[in-house]
Amino acid sequence: MKIQAQRERAGIFSQMHKKKGMFVIPNAWDAASAYIFEREGFEAVATTSAGIAYSLGYCDGQEITIDDLEYAVGKMADRISVPLSVDVERGYGETGRQVKENIRRLLRAGASGFNLEDGQGDGALSPVELQIEKIRAIAELKEETGIDFVINARTCAYWLDVAGEEEKFEIACQRGNAFAQAGADCVFVPGAIGEETVKKLAENIEAPLNIILNGKFNDLKKLEKAGVRRLSTGSGPARYIYGNTVEIARELRCGKTEQILSGWLSYNEANEYFKDQI
Template identity: 50%
Template sequence: MISKEQKVKAKEFQAHHHNNKMLLIPNAWNAGSAKVFENQGFKAVATTSAGIAYSLGYADGEIIELDDLLLVTKQIIKRVNLPLSIDMERGYADDPYKVKQNIGNILKAGAVGINLEDGRPDGKLDDIELQLEKIQAISELKKELDLPFVINARTCAFWLKVGSPIENMEMAIKRSNAFLKAGADCVFVPGLLEKNSIINLLSNIDGPLNTIANPLYHDLEGLQKLGVSRLSLGSGPVRASYAKLIQTSNEIIEKGDISSLIEHDFSYAEANRYFAK
């Protein structure tokens, strides 16, 4: 059952993609990380398939199961009041109507946005016609559930480097515009994109653009001025967290040094206060 509160969050999340302020959206991997993002003042939160996979001890790439994702969705909804978008990878099915069913279950759990990608684990892109059928099928849920959730359609042309830089740009633009016509609300073009590439995408895509934080161009104010609608942090936060955990573990094993565990201000009492909010 879709609640009135969920419909309000969905409308709020939609609005974030159509105003003059770029939505900076962090990607959580469990309820705890989502709670941190909420406490620190973000306006919405999305999940990261990579982060959820890592938290379960797997590599990324369609290895986790839909039940895992559904459980994380419910856990985040239980503790966080922000609009929540779920990374559905390729929809956990090839059949468009099975994808629709899977996403319907995620929305019924409380999500107000989904991310659907066309990049396959083998490094290729799904056939564009299949991806359009998936988006069209998903779009039917808006009326069926009376929920204006956000469909963020991702093309992995740059992410997977399927062709030359020029070919990747052409594919990203073609697919993005086709996705928007099929019912997507926003298109996501992740990858190592420098400023001119982002300008080119913005000039040729007829709808809101979502990019990902990357080392080639990460000037938040600059991205805002260019007209990027949504910037994802992606797996950056979870990788930074695990990098620190790995470093700390190495210091303990190799040097017998536990100083990094105690030389900080996040005490047991402070942690309890923080997560009690």
């Protein structure tokens, strides 16, 4: 991707976080899903680490390599014309310097933003000092490259259910504000979080708030009213698709073909759909 085009996409994405109101950003797992989301009207697309891992036959949790992620990001960014935010999990590195170089690679592949999380594989949270080191290192790339990409700092306090309700809230707010002070443009607090807690998070975190779509609180109008700026779909769309694929495989193994043959998208329609350049 030409650097000017990437700067333009990153600038657009940055402004989306500064405007009033909430925007929905769907999470894609390959070039086709990213293409579909843009074609159906979304102004930006994000990746899902779980979805990309599933697409390569692995479970989530940094089971793929940075090479795998760079390849997937490049394919997505080349096929769409809107900003692409990339879930880099813990950054595929344990120091700020390592993470910075990985982010540099993904910028070259066409990314316009990054999710960096503090959840570890053992169910605990990374030391806050380490996360601050990583965020500051990533932020240095903005000046070095001239690309105003978005740093979306994720705290997994609710996702990993690390403590009781009051303590989780305090942890999320403390970490979110520390991440914002270190250079994060948005704070991501995923989990099944109720309406009142979402309101309190929006009031107490001094950065735009990103929430994940979940079964506990998912009314878009109420989410916007509660102060959410960015709503992610997470791995939901990918799991829906792969769940249907599992059902088809099981039915076919039992000699049933009705579901496969009942799809609304014909071969010719699929070719037509994916033919156009956006």
